[in-house]
Amino acid sequence: MQTGKKSPYRQNKNNSISYYAVCPECENPIQMVGIFKATEETEDKTYGRHHKGTIPALATYDEDDYINCSLSSPKRKKSEKLRSPTSKVANQTLTILKIQFDRVIYLISKQMSVKISSSLAEKMLKQYLAEEGWLHREATLNNIPWLFVQCNPAIPLFGRYIVKDSELHQEIVKHCPDVDCSGNNGDEYVQIRQANKSYVRLYFTLCNYRKKVEDEHLIETIDFWLYEDTPYGKELKTIFSKEIVMQTDYFNNLIQNNRKNDYRNQALLDVSNKLINFKAATD
Incomplete structure (x- = not known):
């Protein structure tokens, strides 16, 4: 209902369908996992996973913002420095x-x-x-x-x-x-x-x-x-x-x-x- 199942949210690459959105905190692209079928990884849950790459017309990937996102990998050590002025x-x-x-x-x-x-x-x-x-x-x-x-x-x-x-x-x-x-x-x-x-x-x-x-x-x-x-x-x-x-x-x-x-x-x-x-x- 939010995306209309249209591009750029819905991507067809090599006959493989993927769905994307935007992280609400770091504004980087995320891939939606487990929308239509459960996997061993999802366990019947649907969630967004950061996608380390730009999705044209949707979101530009920014490594600096990803590293400091609360919703990215909790094991990753966050930097204590200021963000880049280009962030x-x-x-x-x-x-x-x-x-x-x-x-x-x-x-x-x-x-x-x-x-x-x-x-x-x-x-x-x-x-x-x-x-x-x-x-x-x-x-x-x-x-x-x-x-x-x-x-x-x-x-x-x-x-x-x-x-x-x-x-x-x-x-x-x-x-x-x-x-x-x-x-x-x-x-x-x-x-x-x-x-x-x-x-x-x-x-x-x-x-x-x-x-x-x-x-x-x-x-x-x-x-x-x-x-x-x-x-x-x-x-x-x-x-x-x-x-x-x-x-x-x-x-x-x-x-x-x-x-x-x-x-x-x-x-x-x-x-x-x-x-x-x-x-x-x-x-």
Whole structure:
């Protein structure tokens, strides 16, 4: 149903039929195994196996991206160096960030329950570009919003708006008596302010990225961490920590939705167009 059983997904070579697709993480070609008949290898399971070669009109093979793919051979040692600047995944990651920056910010704001202003989003993008975040080995086309935040240092929460009655809001009320978050911004947000003339030392970040494969499905998680800064030499005080399961399918559906372009945030798109100075790929 997805391919129509047509070329380039269906290939007839020397009267032997093979079916191909594209790896969702590294964008390399994969061969579909066990679609119509089980073998000793498949044991009645259908799965995709990386194909080390280009399938014309479908996918161009990239060895560098294959080596660092979570879905490739687990026995292969992954490189700790940055991706090559010519990496297909790296360049497509930067392309998506440029043309979908408003949706990236929308998604991470929603998952963290923190409103990311345009000025903060611009600072975060500058940091991401300085860190060459799109070249990091962990970065893929699916986890762009979360790895974008992880490339940034912890961000002060003072003066920012958080979602009213969210888990984050409730934990701050419970554990931070010196923080005033009673100021409303409509019905959705409250503002983090100081109480009793105290100084608010709360910071938030995303950290501890993890990934695992379960039943041939990649699961990616990252921790949202809110902590209170302490005098130098003392351990930081954790206020709230939560594991976030990356909604990669939701992100992909979001950026592929062209029916609601009227709701795009042009201010954020102006920021990404200004800072990401290259011609975005369209393929």
